[in-house]
Amino acid sequence: METMPQRIDELKQRVEDLLAEARRQGADAAEAGVGLDAGLAVTVRLGEVETVEHTRDQGLGITVYIGGRKGSASTSDLSPQALRDTAGKACAIARHMQPDPCNGLPDPERLARVIPDLDLHHPWGIDAEGAIEIARACEQAGRDLDPRIVNSEGASLNTNAGVKVCGNSAGFLAGYPSTRHGLSCALVGRQGGEMQRDYWWTSARAPEDLEAPEAVGMHAAERAVNRLGARKLDTRECPVLFQADVATSLMRAFAGAISGGNLYRQASFLLDRLGKDLFPRFVRIHEDPLRLRGAASAPFDAEGVATLPKDFVSEGVLVSYALDTYAACRLHLETTGNAGGVRNLVMEPTGEDREALLRRLDTGLLVTEMMGQGANLVTGDYSRGASGFWVEGGVIQYPVQEITIAGNLREMFAGLRAVGTDLDRRGGMHTGSWLIERMMVAGE
Amino acid sequence: MMATPNDPIVLAREGLLAPAGIAENDLERLFTQLASTGVDQADIYFQSSRRESWSLEGGLVKEGSYSIARGAGLRAVSGEKTGFAYSDELAMPSLEEAARAARAIARRGQSGRVRVAPGTAVPALYPTDDPLGSLDDTAKIELLQRVEAEARARDPRVAEVMASLAAAHDLILVVDQDGRLAADVRPMVRLYVQVIAKDGDRHEQGSSGGGGRHGYAWFLEQDRALGFAREAVRQALVNLEAEEAPAGQMTVVLGPGWPGVLLHEAIGHGLEGDFNRKATSAFSGRIGERVAAPGCTVVDDATLPGRRGSLNIDDEGTPGQRTPLIEDGILAGYMQDRMNARLMGTVSTGNGRRESYAHLPMPRMTNTYMLPGPYDPGEIIASVERGLYAVNFGGGQVDITSGKFVFSASEAYLIEGGRVTRPVKGATLIGNGPDVLTRVSMVGNDLALDQGVGVCGKDGQSVPVGVGQPTLRVDGLTVGGTEA
Numbered sequence: 001m002e003t004m005p006q007r008i009d010e011l012k013q014r015v016e017d018l019l020a021e022a023r024r025q026g027a028d029a030a031e032a033g034v035g036l037d038a039g040l041a042v043t044v045r046l047g048e049v050e051t052v053e054h055t056r057d058q059g060l061g062i063t064v065y066i067g068g069r070k071g072s073a074s075t076s077d078l079s080p081q082a083l084r085d086t087a088g089k090a091c092a093i094a095r096h097m098q099p100d101p102c103n104g105l106p107d108p109e110r111l112a113r114v115i116p117d118l119d120l121h122h123p124w125g126i127d128a129e130g131a132i133e134i135a136r137a138c139e140q141a142g143r144d145l146d147p148r149i150v151n152s153e154g155a156s157l158n159t160n161a162g163v164k165v166c167g168n169s170a171g172f173l174a175g176y177p178s179t180r181h182g183l184s185c186a187l188v189g190r191q192g193g194e195m196q197r198d199y200w201w202t203s204a205r206a207p208e209d210l211e212a213p214e215a216v217g218m219h220a221a222e223r224a225v226n227r228l229g230a231r232k233l234d235t236r237e238c239p240v241l242f243q244a245d246v247a248t249s250l251m252r253a254f255a256g257a258i259s260g261g262n263l264y265r266q267a268s269f270l271l272d273r274l275g276k277d278l279f280p281r282f283v284r285i286h287e288d289p290l291r292l293r294g295a296a297s298a299p300f301d302a303e304g305v306a307t308l309p310k311d312f313v314s315e316g317v318l319v320s321y322a323l324d325t326y327a328a329c330r331l332h333l334e335t336t337g338n339a340g341g342v343r344n345l346v347m348e349p350t351g352e353d354r355e356a357l358l359r360r361l362d363t364g365l366l367v368t369e370m371m372g373q374g375a376n377l378v379t380g381d382y383s384r385g386a387s388g389f390w391v392e393g394g395v396i397q398y399p400v401q402e403i404t405i406a407g408n409l410r411e412m413f414a415g416l417r418a419v420g421t422d423l424d425r426r427g428g429m430h431t432g433s434w435l436i437e438r439m440m441v442a443g444e
Numbered sequence: 445m446m447a448t449p450n451d452p453i454v455l456a457r458e459g460l461l462a463p464a465g466i467a468e469n470d471l472e473r474l475f476t477q478l479a480s481t482g483v484d485q486a487d488i489y490f491q492s493s494r495r496e497s498w499s500l501e502g503g504l505v506k507e508g509s510y511s512i513a514r515g516a517g518l519r520a521v522s523g524e525k526t527g528f529a530y531s532d533e534l535a536m537p538s539l540e541e542a543a544r545a546a547r548a549i550a551r552r553g554q555s556g557r558v559r560v561a562p563g564t565a566v567p568a569l570y571p572t573d574d575p576l577g578s579l580d581d582t583a584k585i586e587l588l589q590r591v592e593a594e595a596r597a598r599d600p601r602v603a604e605v606m607a608s609l610a611a612a613h614d615l616i617l618v619v620d621q622d623g624r625l626a627a628d629v630r631p632m633v634r635l636y637v638q639v640i641a642k643d644g645d646r647h648e649q650g651s652s653g654g655g656g657r658h659g660y661a662w663f664l665e666q667d668r669a670l671g672f673a674r675e676a677v678r679q680a681l682v683n684l685e686a687e688e689a690p691a692g693q694m695t696v697v698l699g700p701g702w703p704g705v706l707l708h709e710a711i712g713h714g715l716e717g718d719f720n721r722k723a724t725s726a727f728s729g730r731i732g733e734r735v736a737a738p739g740c741t742v743v744d745d746a747t748l749p750g751r752r753g754s755l756n757i758d759d760e761g762t763p764g765q766r767t768p769l770i771e772d773g774i775l776a777g778y779m780q781d782r783m784n785a786r787l788m789g790t791v792s793t794g795n796g797r798r799e800s801y802a803h804l805p806m807p808r809m810t811n812t813y814m815l816p817g818p819y820d821p822g823e824i825i826a827s828v829e830r831g832l833y834a835v836n837f838g839g840g841q842v843d844i845t846s847g848k849f850v851f852s853a854s855e856a857y858l859i860e861g862g863r864v865t866r867p868v869k870g871a872t873l874i875g876n877g878p879d880v881l882t883r884v885s886m887v888g889n890d891l892a893l894d895q896g897v898g899v900c901g902k903d904g905q906s907v908p909v910g911v912g913q914p915t916l917r918v919d920g921l922t923v924g925g926t927e928a
Contacts, residue, residue: 070508
């Protein structure tokens with residue numbers, strides 16, 4: 001795994017060969033990428049090793065343009081013959097396609113020239129034995145926390161190191177190595193005939209940034225036992241506090257609705273909303289793609305365009321969409337360096353911690369888990385399964401389950417009242433808890 | 445047995461082993477390294493996979509892609525411990541390295557030599573022909589253009605049409621513990637149409653599609669492709685009229701076919717062997733108990749010809765089967781792969797599936813459906829004073845341990861006074877798996893299976909599945925709308 005950075009030059013050569021091959025087979029322009037990844041994943045359950053998995057993945061992909069027509073092909077085989085076949089297949093597909101004037105490479109001015117070191121590569125060098133010990137300690141700490149923890153789905157540790165190289169026929173060629181490590185634990189609590197499962201996880205670019213194994217296990221255990229004794233609620237309207245780890249899914253819905261692909265397809269409820277009020281004045285949502293060691297950080301986007309910090313929502317107003325070159329052309333805008341998505345989307349907190357948010361919620365629903373895919377990005381209609389806690393006078397009363405929460409994302413965004421300081425930065429969406437003024441809760 | 449040109453074993457040897465120069469004695473050597481003493485179960489899974497997709501948007505077919513992947517996954521199981529490694533390269537040095545990594549789970553010893561020989565052949569549920577080559581590329585593009593034209597011609601409110609056509613051809617070879625060889629050649633095609641309809645400022649979507657283990661010609665038969673286009677438009681137009689959905693517990697009538705996602709989420713996952721071996725399922729230890737109303741019989745059936753979830757053999761080489769899950773309301777059995785079956789003292793039900801050679805097999809569903817009952821669908825709707833009639837769904841999800849599950853309606857209507865009245869917006873439905881089927885008060889005589897677009901996710905692995913059911917009346921599901 002330590003050898004990943006050393007392979008960059010070799011992979012750059014493959015990308016150049018692939019691009020040259022595409023040109024030779026008739027492409028006017030082409031972009032290509034090669035990636036390698038190696039990892040180890042172990043799971044320990046009830047103190048015993050359950051799985052040890054060694055992963056090694058490699059792949060290359062190319063997109064070619066011939067007279068405004070586009071074709072793509074990919075393979076897991078990096079041999080010279082596979083390179084030729086893949087370039088050939090992409091060209092053959094392109095020749096069948098209908099031309100689209102928006103097809104093509106990004107403006108060369110926008111390509112990343114300097115590749116900043118974002119401190120993303122921290123190999124762990126741990127072996128299976130060491131990984132098993134950590135997973136075992138994690139699970140054991142959780143099982144020891146409470147006698148009601150009677151079963152486990154195990155604790156898993158995974159560590160991955162990879163390298164990615166991208167290039168295009170306009171002269172862009174760059175690559176960088178990165179690592180990701182994670183530890184998760186899922187435990188089962190029992191009380192009478194009722195069983196509840198919950199989990200916790202930590203993920204980081206560098207092993208030293210992971211939460212302590214024991215803390216992960218204990219947090220999982222605490223979450224599982226806190227769910228015991230869950231009731232349904234009567235159907236009612238009330239304010240809802242989305243705990244930070246579930247508020248990230250609201251951020252993902254927002255990111256989906258501002259993504260170019262959904263906009264030019266008229267499949268977003270944020271169509272024609274640029275420059276309009278979306279959230280209350282206090283809200284700022286920005287992208288921090290160059291954050292050192294960030295979960296979703298990248299020095300350039302999927303087409304080689306330099307990534308830059310920027311606001312999507314400023315003083316509550318939607319100020320930018322998230323676009324790649326193609327979507328920008330379709331919408332008569334400029335690329336925002338978001339080919340492949342948004343990277344570290346940050347919701348700025350409004351200053352209240354979790355306790356203060358519960359007090360401000362006063363009487364309402366604290367949501368700690370959501371189920372299902374009920375976010376309709378075309379209309380903004382939102383309806384999902386939920387579980388969490390009923391809160392009165394700012395104090396948690398009892399766990400609740402088998403309920404749904406429903407509203408419309410546009411109204412939910414406008415009804416946002418506060419964003420907690422309890423930031424969850426483990427994934428690509430960084431936010432604290434969201435307090436939303438009012439939603440429909442369906443139960444009995 | 446005579447080897448025919450379409451014998452999967454012959455095709456797998458030619459397509460997977462021969463190009464890599466792997467001979468039978470190489471397989472035996474690999475196995476000797478993998479299955480050392482202390483290994484209770486081992487297998488090698490070779491796979492070659494070719495995929496293509498073509499898509500239309502904004503009136504143009506302008507995206508096309510092709511991919512090819514091949515590799516082998518090697519597994520050694522000792523008790524409940526599994527060692528696993530895979531290789532993207534079908535070459536002996538990489539495979540031997542993977543074998544050493546996988547078997548490190550069980551420390552010492554030498555195994556006896558394994559002799560590799562073909563297992564028993566199973567009847568074929570689908571053709572071995574390459575679906576990618578079943579239609580020429582120009583005709584694939586024309587098909588997408590006809591789908592778009594059909595959708596646009598239906599109604600001027602159709603604002604956008606997106607359509608995609610995809611095919612996959614998988615060749616797999618499994619060498620199991622006893623050196624038995626099993627192979628399968630799996631075709632898959634899929635056509636999907638999404639429509640955005642616009643009326644004033646209001647945008648709504650509708651979608652439809654289908655597929656299965658066929659060649660592309662299947663879409664041209666019985667007007668299927670254009671039928672999907674018309675269905676997507678119909679749904680989008682219905683949704684343009686939809687009012688706020690109700691909130692709260694009520695009687696729900698589920699339409700036939702795809703609403704069978706209810707069974708997949710509410711009981712299917714909870715009956716997978718791994719969760720039951722670990723006793724983390726709300727159904728653990730409940731075989732022989734009543735979990736559904738009398739008249740409810742549910743099976744998982746890999747043996748339906750050409751279906752998306754069908755399998756000649758599973759990914760461990762066990763023949764595909766029809767497994768009773770619920771018989772007349774009584775929990776009849778779990779779905780097993782080899783490891784969980786062994787640990788639970790039973791046999792595999794042919795449900796050992798994996799996304800690819802790079803993933804470990806686990807118990808998964810194939811085609812899961814409820815058998816028909818006595819009621820006419822019209823009679824079922826007429827029996828409901830006030831309720832919801834839900835006929836199309838998006839996906840669902842389940843918490844195995846608490847048994848709580850959701851599935852999201854994308855087309856639904858109010859039932860008032862025994863009649864279907866107004867369309868309502870999509871809403872999530874939530875219930876409790878172990879008791880939801882006890883609330884089934886009427887089972888329709890109109891069993892239908894879905895059109896073949898289902899994908900099931902578990903532990904990060906996706907596999908194609910099918911669902912189905914007749915019209916069902918469920919007395920008391922929570923509907924997650926916005927109108928109290």
